[in-house]
Amino acid sequence: MNSAPANLIETAAALRRGSLTVPDLLHRCRQNIARLNDKLNAVITLTQDAESTALRLEEELRGGRDYGPLHGIPLLVKDNIDVEGLPTTVASPIFAAAPAAARDAAVIEGLRRAGAIILGKTNMDEFAAHVSGRTSCWGPTVNPWHMSRHCSPGGSSSGSAAAVAAGMCCAALGTDTGGSIRLPAGWCGLFGLRPSWGLLPMRGIYPRAASMDVPGLLTVSAADMQLLLRAMLQGDPPAAPLPERPRLGVMRALVRQEAAKAQAAIADRYEASIERWAALGCEVTDVDFPLLVEDGIGGIVDSLRSHEFHRDVRGDVEGSPARNRMHAIPAADYAAGRDMPPEVHAAAETGRRELGEATQAFFTREKLCALLLPTAFLTAPRLDAPNATYREARLLMNLFSMTGNPVLVYPGGLVDGMPCGMQLVGQPGSDACLLELAERYERRYRPFAAPEC
Template identity: 30%
Template structure:
């Protein structure tokens, strides 16, 4: 169904000898270098020499019959939060560009390299991952491939990750997701993104936003791609994810909060997708989840993100605060006023909230909702108008952050017609239901193929 090349497509080309890793990686690096393209705004750190060396090594391995994984010889980008040995991890900022270079690759990067992936570089992002829109005043904002004439945002914070895939600079990308930062750009750019249960993938040597909520996962062309990459970076490569039968699946559609404020295109696309799944035999069951309406109040003082971001940033803000994106700086500074008692209140409320939500979701195979309630807006107005920026950011983050607060897992899969604006369908579950959500996601993706490939 995917418009973009899947891991399977690339593996077939490499396995048949139709292509070499070096040729494919050179093409990806050329796309990054294209002065007419988005490469300069998509990548913050490039690793051309290392990438070519990794590609050559992969071709040599393949020539003697050694294929380490489905990622063998495949170009992968990683978000600019991950340590790469000998380089400074800037996190889309200029505030910490004088920091000491990393001593070693982050464990996720090491896992990718062991699997034979070729790391093309690190991708642009909302500064310090603190926005769902993807704007970056320091390095520029890569534009959404869907409508570059209008100049639409890619979504964030993993903005460059998504654009690296849509523009052929990588076959897949690794991002992070604290409140939707994988799923939002996947939805807005017509890709598939997977946010795993946070504890499943090592966050060591990854610059944090919120240690309670951060998670690491892939953005790629399909659910199968995401399942392969998730297995590699989590160390669970022997799971054997298979599509569940669509007929008989019990799919909950919450009516509380998450369907509010949808634009007409998202509302119509979501409704059409549910209808298609129902015709395929899935049971679509509307439910109330009153806890969803409570989350804004629980986080009214800034929540876990502001408190934990302040903890990490307080010294850097004191010395380099004037170099921050001031919209990011202001949100982090909210954490300064959160007391220890306030923080513990949120943790306590989270435990009760999670129990309430999990009780509502018991007996369902997955939860469905629009990933975000709108198509990608134009960047220009967001750049100049703080009120529009923060209102839009709040709407973008609203639905995805429910799953982070739940400590759950979720896919965003494309559900729009091929010629229309990208829309993401979120397929979510509770903690440690990752394998099941991927299996349900494969079934739903197959069912939606008719819609997503129609002309």
């Protein structure tokens, strides 16, 4: 079993009681990295000053200087987010010899001010351009659940998710463009937050598709997300009062129909989750939203991503002698953006606008606090599964990648021994409501379970 403490609140309490020290906590995380990283390939770079930082933070805590609940907490960071003193490689041969970043990304600055320790950088799909965890120039990342199965942890925040599940850190940062936090959270049995688009600053984060990119979180607890988000924002997210009986939309018929094509037991876990929300006092209502799985939405997302990817990275790609060593998937995405006729991109932008308006109208019409869905209709496949399998896994994510809605993933139980995630989708700006909902659920049901690894 991994030996990292279960959540940040328990860890913070242990540090303040003195039953745990900051150096001991760091040592536990590093022990798990040393024990498991050869098998998981989740962590690619470690900071050199973590030990000295841990000693300083321990002395300050004992001396009465307390930065708050993240004081002394070791975190890992996806390798498309700048950390001062470490290279940002985006898992690409183009940046394999990149110099150290001269400055922290904006989200890292907030975490450091809150007393967090940046332990290192995590593996990812090259250029954040896939959802498998297998396209990194540093090699694939393996899901810590039943490691011998050699399953995908989800991507592109593959290393961050695997590291948190395996106890290599207390929480990790990732990014999400088309599912890159949502799918890893679901497949590794974690909580994951894709915040509302624009809530968190993107300075110091390498772009995938700027109009959809968001930094986000992977944790073992909903309450942990609240603490981390507050530090990254340097304040509380905008909030509206949660109704006494929050109204949750569910789509039983669609989920049963689509799950039957992949893993029917996902629908059973979904029904069980619905029953739990009802028992918590939520008003659960069946809704009709066929737009969610409409043919063509994935194509719109892909067109927008390819266009923005080529636009934003061509200066790095065109001038690189390693260009021909890019993985075939980001290389094809780059070429698609380069060769895209202007009218195709214009049509995709029109489609995005219309889909956003329709989604907003749906939430308003149904008066929903959140829409409850599975994260995907299948649990983690083998890493070498066909690309079509990974495209299908994004089915319930494509729409909300474009519309700016916040999405919170939570553990929904196991199917054939592998985690099955559920997701709460809110209206843009309702991040605080989603977090409060998830914390209520967590207090009652304690859904997180660590893998045997």
